[in-house]
Every structure is written in C-alpha cells, then in structure tokens.
Amino acid sequence: MLTISNLEKVYPTGTKALSGVGFTVDTPQVVAIIGPSGAGKSTLIRCINRLVEPTRGLVKLHDTDILTLNRSELRRARRRMGMIFQEYNLVERLTVMENVLSGRLGYVSFWRAYRRKFPPEDVRAAFVMLERVGLAGYQDTRADALSGGQRQRVGIARALMQKPDLLLVDEPTASLDPKTAREIMRLLVELAHDRGTPALVNIHDVALAQTFADRIIGLRQGEIVFDDTADQVTEAVLTDIYGEEDWSTTIRREGNGADNGPETKPPDDKNGLIREAAAG
Amino acid sequence: MSAKADSAPVALRWQRIRMIPNPWLRFGLLAVALAYFAWSVGALDINWHRVANGIPRAANMLTRMFPPDFGRWSLLFKGVLESVQMAFAASFFGMLLAIPLGICGAVNLVPRPVYLVARTLIILSRTFHEIIIAIFFVKIFGFGPLAGVLTLVVASTSFISKMLAEDIENMPPGQLEAIRATGAGFPKLLLYCVSPQVLPRYLGVSIYRLDANIRHSTVVGIVGAGGIGQVLAATFSRYDYDFSLAILITIVSLVFAGEFFSNWVRGHLR
Amino acid sequence: MTAEQHAQKHPQVWRRFSPRDTLLRYIWYLGAVAVVVWSISMLDIPWFYFLDAHLQAYDLAYRMWPPDLEFLETLANPLLETIHIATLGTAATVVIAFPIAFLAARNTSPNAFTWFVGRFILVTSRSVNTVVWGLLFVAIFGPGPMAGIWAIAFRSIGFMGKLVAEAIEEIDVGVVEAIESTGASRLQVLWYGILPQVLPVIYGTTVYRWDINIRESTVLGFVGAGGIGILLYSSINQFQWQEVSLMLVAVFGVVLISEFVSAAVRQRIT
Incomplete structure (x- = not known):
C-alpha cells in the first residue's frame, strides 16, 4: 500500500531532518511513529503528502509515485490521504458541518463549494460521520465554540470524509488531557480498522502508542532505529530511541514482565529488521 | 531584631526610575532638542511682521465668518453630494482591487517575487499623500471628480490591501495546511479557509475606509479634483468667509455622520 | 431501520x-x-478619457525620466523646511493637546461642561483636514511655514488629545487613590499619580504623529503653507517633469525614513 524508501529531507537552513528513512505498510494496520522532539516525526508525515517537499527518496501509495507528481496530480493524490493534526486545524469561523465537508473539497466544484451546496450523498455521509465520532447534533456549531476533544473529533471526521487510502496523523493527542487522549486514540484506531485504512500516527506518548498501535517505528535524529510490533518495545529500545533514562514505568507490561526481556533480544536482530525495512 | 535592622545597609538615596537612565544621555538629548528648535525656528523663512498682523486678521476673519451663510445651500448640497458619491465609488473599487493585491501581499500564500512586487506597490502608494496623487490625476484626466475618485481608489486600495495582507499573514498556518492536505487547490483554499477567517475584518476595514474616504473627499477638491473641497478653496480665495464657515460646519457634521455610520456598521459585524 | x-x-x-x-x-x-451605481452615474465620469490614459501615463513617465539632479540644490532647503514644519507643529501639538486631553478625559475633567468643551475641541480638530487648516492659517498669517506649523498643530491636537485622553481614562485608579489618601493636592495627584502612567502613551503618540505629519507637511505647500509642496506645485504647473520626479523621489525617501525612525523609537519605548 505505502512504500517509503531512502527518504531524505534537508531544510534550507542545513538541518537534516530525515535521512535514509524507509519502510512499507502493506496491511491495514495502525503504525505509531515514536521518537524524541526534533527526530523528524512531523517532517516524515508531511513528506508523504508533500506539505513538506522531501529532498530525495521514494514515496509510493499503491502505484502512485507521489514525489514525481505535478501540482494537479498531487492535489488528486492528497484527496486519498486524510490528515489529522495536533492543533486540530479546523477553520475556526466555519461551522462543524462546513469543516467536515471540507474533506470533500477536492471533489466538488468551486461554485458548489462557494454556495455550500455539497452533493446529497456527501451531506448524508457527513451526518453519519458526525454521529460516528459522537458529535450528532453539533453540525451548526461554530468550530471555535468546541472543546479540544470535540475539535479533534471534527478533525477526524474531516479526514475520513475524504475516504482516504491512508491516514496521516500528527500528534493527535498532544494537546488533550489523558482521558480525552485515550478516547480519541480509541476512536481513531477503531475507525481505521473498521474501514481497513492504514494509519501513520506520530505520537510522543509511548504507553499510548503501545496500547493502540499494531506496529511501532522509532525515529532518532531522522533515522529509523526500531520497527516492530508494539509488544517488542523494551527498555533497551526506548534507551536507543530517546537516550538513557529509567524506562521501567513507561512500558506497558501484559504478562507482568514475563515475556518482555530487554536482555533476551540481541541488538543485531533489531538492526537486521531496520535493514530489511529500509530495503523493502 | 533591631540589631539586625541596624546592621542592614539602609539606602539613603532614592531615585525614581527614568525612561533614559543615563543622565548624560538624558540631558544630552534634551539639549539637542532645544538646539534643534532654536535652529529650525531661525532657519524657517518666517515673515514675523506678517505674522504679527495675524491676530487682528484672525479677529477680522472670525467676524466676517459669523454668521455662517447657508444661503447658497444648493451649491453646498451639490458639492457635499459629489464628495459622498466620490467616497462611495472609490471605496467600492478600492475594496475590489484590494482583494488581489492583499492576497499577493501575503507572504504565506504567494511566491516570494509576487509578494515583493505587491508590497512595493502598497508602500509606494501609501508614501505619497493623497493630494500629490490627486494632482497627477488632475494633470492626466483634467479637473473634476474623476481625478478625485481615482485618487481615493489608489489610497483605499493600498490601505485595505495592507490590512488584508497582514490579516492573512496572521492566520494560523495549520488551517491553511489542513485545507491544502484535503487536496484543495489555491482558489478553494482562498474560498474555504482564507475568506471565512479574514472576511469580517476585511469588511470592517472597508467600512472604516469608506468613512476615511468621506473625510478625504472633502480635501482632494483643493487641487481641483472635485467635491466640496473645490468649493471651499474657491470661497477662501474670494474671501467669502461666511460661506467658508458654512462649508466647514457641513464638513464637520458630514465627517461626524460618517464616523457614526462606520462605528454602527462595524459594531454589527460579527 | x-x-x-x-x-x-x-x-x-x-x-x-x-x-x-x-x-x-x-x-x-x-x-x-x-x-455605487448611483454614485458613479451621478459623477458624469468621462469614460473615454480612459481610452488613452495609458498613453498619457506613459508620456508622463517618459518626460519625468531622468530626474533632474541639478535641481537638488534648490530642493534641499524646502525639504528641510518640510521637516521643520512637521517637527515644530508636533511640538506645539504636545503643549496644547496635553491640557485638553485632561479636560476631555472623564476622570480628570473638573465637570461635565469642561468635559464637553474638551471633547468638542478634539472632534473639531480631527474633522478638519490638515490642508483645510492650512487654507485657514494662510488666510491669517499669510503664506509661509508659520501657517504650516499651525495647520499641522491644529489637526494633530485632536489625534493626540483623543489617544492621551483614552489613556488617562484607562489608568490604574488604585494608584491615584493611594496618592489622594496621602493628602496630596490635585496637582500633585496629577503629577505623581496620573502622569507617570500616561507618559509612555504621550511619547509613543507624539512620535507616531510626527511621522504622519512629515507626510502631511509635504502637501501643505499646495495651499501656500510652506515646505516642498510649494516647489512641487509650481514645477507641476510649469510642466518641469524632471524636477517633479526628483522631488517625488526625495519625498518618498524622507517619508520612508521618518516612518522607519518612528517605528524604531516606538519599539524602544514600549
């Protein structure tokens, strides 16, 4: 579905945000991307729909080579990638319904968008979506009157209105309280699984990532240093990604420590995985 | 306790905090300012004899101003109406032209060269006083309201577009990013993201500009660009001071009404 | 279902x-x-003028190029005079506007009548354009920079007075009460309680108004009130376009520099 290889981004300031990043997502899974601030998580997500132009590399969604597209082709490709943001990024002065329907902007004419006359099936889909994210009845509320959690629900609804092949999610919970954060993550994961849409989720909360993600990718200084299923995240892995710290309280233990042994996992095994991912 | 208080160093001097703490700099600046005033008053070519005559002249002028002469009200009314019409027409075209110029002047929407050109245009037209612009239009289009309207169009466009560009630049970047990420192109981005966010301010600024145009429409006439200003300048050159006062009173009330209207409308904009 | x-x-x-x-x-x-349609139709705009407007503009630009650099010597003095008029006018404004602002602020005005008088002065001052004030003072003092200085001052009083009065109305009442409770006289309250709080506003608006006044004083000469405007007007009337273009460049430079200086100073105070 999504193939990334050798992705590199150097900002005009000379900062190297990504180097040689590569991985493949070929099942509808939720992939969490963890890593310290400045590791390039946001850049990685934005390079996929080219909100940030990568310096070199390959991004392939199904059979479309994203990085070679011209502007109008890129717009068409972006319709297939729903994006969800940390700061929700709703158009504040528009109503909830207008924000949800903005997910269909790529599909309607300018004139229709101007008169807010979206096709009936879109309107119905929007109402269904509002109910699904728990905001039935809020359609005429203005976005700036909503709470953080509600805004993020609108953000999710907007992204899913695009009927995307891929969800790009940038720190969806960083601005929310812990309870709302869990609710939002649960909703996101449920929706992604229901629709069979793979999702790439930047997240800095390791426990949340372990609870909800099928797979975890660890980024450090623009390079992938870990790529495996969620239960393979160990203290050693976290030390590798973030640096030295007491990680014992961060990691979610299912079998009370019986099956997660930081010592049992040889380090070169992990490196092998990375090489594999980079090649694939 | 008292021993402790005794031993603590007690500040004997207190000084209030000055904006320029360094006394040398403070008094130096003051001296420079005084020297400047002395020099500039000396340098100005002032005919003190003529100025001394000013007080009795002013008294004479005041007596001739009263009572204000509203007898020629039809001429007055025609001039005021022309001023107001000039203001309406100019505000409308200014509003229209400011949209593309304002968008091009927003660095977060357009490529760098376009931005620089638009900003240069805005700065250029803002620097020159309306009356300088008016004089050029009078030279090109001749005397009359057309020159006045064009002058006010230029002034309104640069003013509204500057405000619009600043508002667009102050938008949270995330909203633009989010709408771009849905696959919307530039026109839809303007329609669905930029316009709802900046529209209320744009309308507010435009209404304010209408009010400003009413004020300015009363003076562009002084260089022959139509409106009540042209009538006013004529009364001064004919020493027709009682009519001048009538015109001035009318202008002040007109400006007052314009300000009231503009405040009322802006109060109703959400 | x-x-x-x-x-x-x-x-x-x-x-x-x-x-x-x-x-x-x-x-x-x-x-x-x-x-808008009504306004435009009433103005009797000769639309056919637009047919060759671009040729006219091109012709003008052609005649203006290159600026006549020899004119620079003649230009220097009036340009300096323009700056003097703006600066002295602003200085006069500060002196006059300051007491009026206290009259026009609700919390410092002695009674309702003085408040009304203060407001009336401010509104009248603001409603009459600098150039119209210029006409008036040329009639009183005769042509020359004296009329210009007073025109600048009379227009600026309303601007500064309004902003300072608003600042006075928004001061921290606690400080004033504290000083009153020490048994201070009215004047002492003013000096120690109110003045320090509004001083930054006074400095800021003075510099801001000065920069506006530079722009305004470039056109005062059109009505005979001194500065570069006199020269500009006569050069335009004599079709000396190469002199005109040099003056435009000079005006542009001066206005831009004053805007820059004013912004820099204001940034330092606040």
Whole structure:
C-alpha cells in the first residue's frame, strides 16, 4: 500500500531532518511513529503528502509515485490521504458541518463549494460521520465554540470524509488531557480498522502508542532505529530511541514482565529488521 | 531584631526610575532638542511682521465668518453630494482591487517575487499623500471628480490591501495546511479557509475606509479634483468667509455622520 | 431501520444559511451595488478619457525620466523646511493637546461642561483636514511655514488629545487613590499619580504623529503653507517633469525614513 524508501529531507537552513528513512505498510494496520522532539516525526508525515517537499527518496501509495507528481496530480493524490493534526486545524469561523465537508473539497466544484451546496450523498455521509465520532447534533456549531476533544473529533471526521487510502496523523493527542487522549486514540484506531485504512500516527506518548498501535517505528535524529510490533518495545529500545533514562514505568507490561526481556533480544536482530525495512 | 535592622545597609538615596537612565544621555538629548528648535525656528523663512498682523486678521476673519451663510445651500448640497458619491465609488473599487493585491501581499500564500512586487506597490502608494496623487490625476484626466475618485481608489486600495495582507499573514498556518492536505487547490483554499477567517475584518476595514474616504473627499477638491473641497478653496480665495464657515460646519457634521455610520456598521459585524 | 427512517435520521440536505439569511445578504449586496451605481452615474465620469490614459501615463513617465539632479540644490532647503514644519507643529501639538486631553478625559475633567468643551475641541480638530487648516492659517498669517506649523498643530491636537485622553481614562485608579489618601493636592495627584502612567502613551503618540505629519507637511505647500509642496506645485504647473520626479523621489525617501525612525523609537519605548 505505502512504500517509503531512502527518504531524505534537508531544510534550507542545513538541518537534516530525515535521512535514509524507509519502510512499507502493506496491511491495514495502525503504525505509531515514536521518537524524541526534533527526530523528524512531523517532517516524515508531511513528506508523504508533500506539505513538506522531501529532498530525495521514494514515496509510493499503491502505484502512485507521489514525489514525481505535478501540482494537479498531487492535489488528486492528497484527496486519498486524510490528515489529522495536533492543533486540530479546523477553520475556526466555519461551522462543524462546513469543516467536515471540507474533506470533500477536492471533489466538488468551486461554485458548489462557494454556495455550500455539497452533493446529497456527501451531506448524508457527513451526518453519519458526525454521529460516528459522537458529535450528532453539533453540525451548526461554530468550530471555535468546541472543546479540544470535540475539535479533534471534527478533525477526524474531516479526514475520513475524504475516504482516504491512508491516514496521516500528527500528534493527535498532544494537546488533550489523558482521558480525552485515550478516547480519541480509541476512536481513531477503531475507525481505521473498521474501514481497513492504514494509519501513520506520530505520537510522543509511548504507553499510548503501545496500547493502540499494531506496529511501532522509532525515529532518532531522522533515522529509523526500531520497527516492530508494539509488544517488542523494551527498555533497551526506548534507551536507543530517546537516550538513557529509567524506562521501567513507561512500558506497558501484559504478562507482568514475563515475556518482555530487554536482555533476551540481541541488538543485531533489531538492526537486521531496520535493514530489511529500509530495503523493502 | 533591631540589631539586625541596624546592621542592614539602609539606602539613603532614592531615585525614581527614568525612561533614559543615563543622565548624560538624558540631558544630552534634551539639549539637542532645544538646539534643534532654536535652529529650525531661525532657519524657517518666517515673515514675523506678517505674522504679527495675524491676530487682528484672525479677529477680522472670525467676524466676517459669523454668521455662517447657508444661503447658497444648493451649491453646498451639490458639492457635499459629489464628495459622498466620490467616497462611495472609490471605496467600492478600492475594496475590489484590494482583494488581489492583499492576497499577493501575503507572504504565506504567494511566491516570494509576487509578494515583493505587491508590497512595493502598497508602500509606494501609501508614501505619497493623497493630494500629490490627486494632482497627477488632475494633470492626466483634467479637473473634476474623476481625478478625485481615482485618487481615493489608489489610497483605499493600498490601505485595505495592507490590512488584508497582514490579516492573512496572521492566520494560523495549520488551517491553511489542513485545507491544502484535503487536496484543495489555491482558489478553494482562498474560498474555504482564507475568506471565512479574514472576511469580517476585511469588511470592517472597508467600512472604516469608506468613512476615511468621506473625510478625504472633502480635501482632494483643493487641487481641483472635485467635491466640496473645490468649493471651499474657491470661497477662501474670494474671501467669502461666511460661506467658508458654512462649508466647514457641513464638513464637520458630514465627517461626524460618517464616523457614526462606520462605528454602527462595524459594531454589527460579527 | 427502514430506508425512510434512515433517511430521516441522516438527512441529505443541509443548508449553511437559512433562506432568510441568504435573502438578507443579497439585499445588502444589492443595496451596496445600487449605491455605487448611483454614485458613479451621478459623477458624469468621462469614460473615454480612459481610452488613452495609458498613453498619457506613459508620456508622463517618459518626460519625468531622468530626474533632474541639478535641481537638488534648490530642493534641499524646502525639504528641510518640510521637516521643520512637521517637527515644530508636533511640538506645539504636545503643549496644547496635553491640557485638553485632561479636560476631555472623564476622570480628570473638573465637570461635565469642561468635559464637553474638551471633547468638542478634539472632534473639531480631527474633522478638519490638515490642508483645510492650512487654507485657514494662510488666510491669517499669510503664506509661509508659520501657517504650516499651525495647520499641522491644529489637526494633530485632536489625534493626540483623543489617544492621551483614552489613556488617562484607562489608568490604574488604585494608584491615584493611594496618592489622594496621602493628602496630596490635585496637582500633585496629577503629577505623581496620573502622569507617570500616561507618559509612555504621550511619547509613543507624539512620535507616531510626527511621522504622519512629515507626510502631511509635504502637501501643505499646495495651499501656500510652506515646505516642498510649494516647489512641487509650481514645477507641476510649469510642466518641469524632471524636477517633479526628483522631488517625488526625495519625498518618498524622507517619508520612508521618518516612518522607519518612528517605528524604531516606538519599539524602544514600549
């Protein structure tokens, strides 16, 4: 579905945000991307729909080579990638319904968008979506009157209105309280699984990532240093990604420590995985 | 306790905090300012004899101003109406032209060269006083309201577009990013993201500009660009001071009404 | 769930605006357009002038190039005079506007009548344009920079007085009460309680107004009130376009520099 290889981004300031990043997502899974601030998580997500132009590399969604597209082709490709943001990024002065329907902007004419006359099936889909994210009845509320959690629900609804092949999610919970954060993550994961849409989720909360993600990718200084299923995240892995710290309280233990042994996992095994991912 | 208080160093001097703490700099600046005033008053070519005559002249002028002469009200009314019409027409075209110029002047929407050109245009037209612009239009289009309207169009466009560009630049970047990420192109981005966010301010600024145009429409006439200003300048050159006062009173009330209207409308904009 | 129920639960129709809202909006649009059309049609604009306007403009630009650099010597003094007029006018403004601002602020005005008088002075001052004040003072003092200085001052009083009065009305009442409770006289309250709080506003608005006044004083000469405007007007009337273009460049430079200086100073104070 999504193939990334050798992705590199150097900002005009000379900062190297990504180097040689590569991985493949070929099942509808939720992939969490963890890593310290400045590791390039946001850049990685934005390079996929080219909100940030990568310096070199390959991004392939199904059979479309994203990085070679011209502007109008890129717009068409972006319709297939729903994006969800940390700061929700709703158009504040528009109503909830207008924000949800903005997910269909790529599909309607300018004139229709101007008169807010979206096709009936879109309107119905929007109402269904509002109910699904728990905001039935809020359609005429203005976005700036909503709470953080509600805004993020609108953000999710907007992204899913695009009927995307891929969800790009940038720190969806960083601005929310812990309870709302869990609710939002649960909703996101449920929706992604229901629709069979793979999702790439930047997240800095390791426990949340372990609870909800099928797979975890660890980024450090623009390079992938870990790529495996969620239960393979160990203290050693976290030390590798973030640096030295007491990680014992961060990691979610299912079998009370019986099956997660930081010592049992040889380090070169992990490196092998990375090489594999980079090649694939 | 008292021993402790005794031993603590007690500040004997207190000084209030000055904006320029360094006394040398403070008094130096003051001296420079005084020297400047002395020099500039000396340098100005002032005919003190003529100025001394000013007080009795002013008294004479005041007596001739009263009572204000509203007898020629039809001429007055025609001039005021022309001023107001000039203001309406100019505000409308200014509003229209400011949209593309304002968008091009927003660095977060357009490529760098376009931005620089638009900003240069805005700065250029803002620097020159309306009356300088008016004089050029009078030279090109001749005397009359057309020159006045064009002058006010230029002034309104640069003013509204500057405000619009600043508002667009102050938008949270995330909203633009989010709408771009849905696959919307530039026109839809303007329609669905930029316009709802900046529209209320744009309308507010435009209404304010209408009010400003009413004020300015009363003076562009002084260089022959139509409106009540042209009538006013004529009364001064004919020493027709009682009519001048009538015109001035009318202008002040007109400006007052314009300000009231503009405040009322802006109060109703959400 | 039947299809009907389903359809009811999830309607296919959604309107952003109720028909009434839409209607109202279009009535506003229509009204605005009607006013503009009426204004333009009444102004009798000779549209055919636009046919060769671009040729006229091109012709003018052609004659203006290159600027006559020899004119620089003649230009220097009037340009300096322009700056003097603005600076001295602003200085006079500070002196006059300061007491009036205290009259026009609700909390420092002795009684309702003095408040009304203060407000009236401020409103009148602001409603009359600098150039119109210029006409008036040329009639009183005769042509020359003296008229210009007073024109600048009389227009600026309203501007500064209004801003300072607003600042006085927004001061921290606690400080004033504290000083009153020490048994200070009215003047002492003013000096120690109010003045320190509004001083930054006074400095800021003075510098800001000075920069506006530079721009205004470039045109005062058109009515004979001194500065570079006199020269500009005569060069335009004698079709000395190469002199005109040099003066425009000079005015542009001076206005831009003053704007820059004013912004820099204001940034330092606040």
